[in-house]
Amino acid sequence: MTDLEQKSIQIDYLGHHAQFIPIIAKWHQDEWQHISPDLSTQLRIKMYSSYKNTASIPCCLIALTDDEPAGSASLVLSDMDSHTHLGPWLASVFVHKDFRCHGIASQLVAKCILNANQAGIKTLYLFTPDKTAFYKKLGWKLIEHTLYHGENVDIMSYDLTG
Template identity: 40%
Template sequence: MLRMDWLENQMHHSDTMAQRLYQQFSYEYVGQSLAQWQQEFAAGQLDGSWKTLVVTDGDQLLGSAALAQDDLSSRPELGPWLACVLVAPEARGRGLAAQLIEGICNHARDSGIKTLYLHTHDKADYYAKRGWHLLERFDAWGKEQCLMSLAL
């Protein structure tokens, strides 16, 4: 049975989720070891800097999305951020990413946040269809990135 919950309530999944993010977005972790990222990610669940929503099926971790305080060091004036959106390949096509994103947006709105930001190099069309607006394009990590926002 599918269950959506905050990772802070299921910390036994923290290292696995951090490892999947590290592998999927490896270009963002140059100079940081997996162990360092896992430690930062776990600490972020407790201090709120990486408030992560996960979806599971039984004990199988299927995906995540996070509300991050800082996800783009070159733009410290922006935030908070929708980050860490990732669904396991075997669970894709079931609308889980959309549900996770909606959960993060609802939490942000309920917390009084008026605008969320994200950056993506390959999913701008996906987010645009869901109401996100392109603010600018920039180069980072050897890829063209799209900086986007969503008014809550």
């Protein structure tokens, strides 16, 4: 058993751990700057600082291990400017490389789905360039292949009514 497997993972609202907002914003900027060229780290900090700490949308959840950030995921009303007719969205699911392959992303997604369900959402959407198989294992359905900001992505949906 690795050290990480012995540690507990806590999922909580990022706003309850505001000291980590700059870290999460930097991780997201480094990972997705090419898809969101209009967002800077500073704009991401401002955006995440405005999110409520409830099951409402938008919100951002953080995964913590020993009070250290390990990953995050968000629920947002809109995540693709080309698909504004769809929403709300699971967005920015990210686990730092030091914490991957320990089920953290699955826990974050499950908690986001629970929050969406509590908020009365019937369908969630996401887009991914490379994690389609992961999301299919979690029950997401592929609905479209498309080109978004120069990158091939899959759009997926999750039915919360069934």
